[in-house]
Amino acid sequence: MKVEPFLVAVPQADLDDLRARLGRTRWPDELPGVGDEFGVPLARVRELADHWRHRYDWRAAEAELNSHPQFVTEIDGQRIHFLHVRSPRPDALPLVLTHGWPGSVVEFLDVIGPLSVDFHLVVPSIPGWGFSGPTRERGWDVDRVARAWAELMRGLGYRRYGAQGGDWGASVSRALSQHDADHVVGVHLNYLPTPRLPGDPDSARLTPGDQERLAQTEAYLRDQPAVRLVNGTRPQTPAYALNDSPVGLLAWLLDPMTMWAARDFPISPDRVLTNVTLFWLTGTAGTAPRLHRETGGPRSWHTVQPVGVLVLPEDITRPVRSYAERRLPIARWTEADRGGHFPGLEVPELLAADIRAFFLDLGGR
Template identity: 60%
Template structure:
């Protein structure tokens, strides 16, 4: 059963947030610390003060309720999603999947341009936001992909495309693997390519530089990732009890993963942080880092890749082509990990180009 959903956070939860922010116990900071020890104190105080005194959740809530929200239950888990139908009745449907520490909010600025040509289904990952929390182990990317296949079937879509970044990319390629007869193609804006000593490929100097960056990350696993992969429940206690802790945990990722020329605005970021806080999903969202590393089946459907210059890692095409049927590859000089929020016009046009080509392929099918 699919039911309409309206966002309506209890006022008591907003009052509690205000009181907790006002009672924040701040740590000290060494002189001239900059980013050497983590998120700078002055900047975090600025964000927290704006969250408490300048940010208006109700205004953002009202704007979000202008979208068509729904919930349904799949595999024992509530799934929240936004469903926007194109004015073109025969349009291809796309399922757009966010990652961590994002949410369905990542796609707000691309709904209008993409819905000109496509029906859009934008779910919240299990354990995230209004699809959370989860209550049992095992919600890895393959299980999520199977849930998305059931969701699209429930909505009546026989053939559709999948798009995602971060965990959304992993879910989208897994969806292509579990439902290849349904998925016309997968477009991703994050596709890690690890060094492969057995590949026997001659790579360009720029590709080797990209792999050096990957090697560095593999040798120096980011602290947030190590904690969420190993002990998501432990870090969840701190993040669920302290709004400033949740703010710092997410704001650091936005600060470090975006192109300095295309930052995500404080209002949008605070709405994302508020979504995690008000749904108490810090721990359940972190569990995906614990469960996600399981191997997935190869993705047999056509794949499109958009590489944004300031992403965490940059894909190496010769290595990607060993694993995927690459039909489309774009390189952008602007944008970072949150491309749909940072450079929505570039993101939307690349997604449109890939899936319109897939639509033409569909029309030529016997």
């Protein structure tokens, strides 16, 4: 596997074009007094777009990304971009951290520092996202991504490692635990839907709190948000607008981030805009959702390694522990006191602490 160093170096002309497009935005109409019932509110998008145009500093974000060693390689015909941050401990356990949608590697920027004290970190961009660029052929589903990660870790010389993720990252991590079972020592998840499956105890036997969790999960899976339905069926159609209008892209990504984060939205405007700008500058807003279209319905991966679960109280679904324990070898279960679907952006200190505790308990040093 040939690995080449990579630095983010966006041409100034691209940033000038972005600023000019923001200045030419054709703003849509909005019904008075509807709040967020019809979608992300106009005032919220206007405020962030103004910050994006006049005050947001991509060069500072670029410097932060470049403060971590980055590389590109090719696996299975696909360019793969990844951050590779080695711990000062030579015997540290390697971890591969996988992001989700509508996130990116930006989700992990605030946990790299604390985690790299004890672990070697590999943080790849899923094919279709960011500097991994668009996928060039069909078939890049979760299982193929997991196999690519297994090859990436082998190519880096890691024969024993852990996997972590939420959203799509949780699915990739679980698939990786199956496809590279001899080398994955444990899996840490911060997202684990647990709808009732045949053989599970009847919901009437659950506690009232677990009944609420089950109802929340089944309602979410039954009534998928519009963005998820579009991503899973017709991702090419919105790609034309998302690749042409930065404000359109901002609203498209901000809507699920707002719905799925905690109610007080503890994600800074600059982190939101770094994530959105990464999609914009790489032209991958329309290519990242191909993973959803390619993967299709829910998968079941056989996991034999210990599993740690961090439950965020305001996530879009919260797992029922008794159901989770029927499916996975749960070794650690943490109920956080705050946070939503994006813990790396919302409560990075809680996420880093739980990842560290789980993998150190496995003998990660």
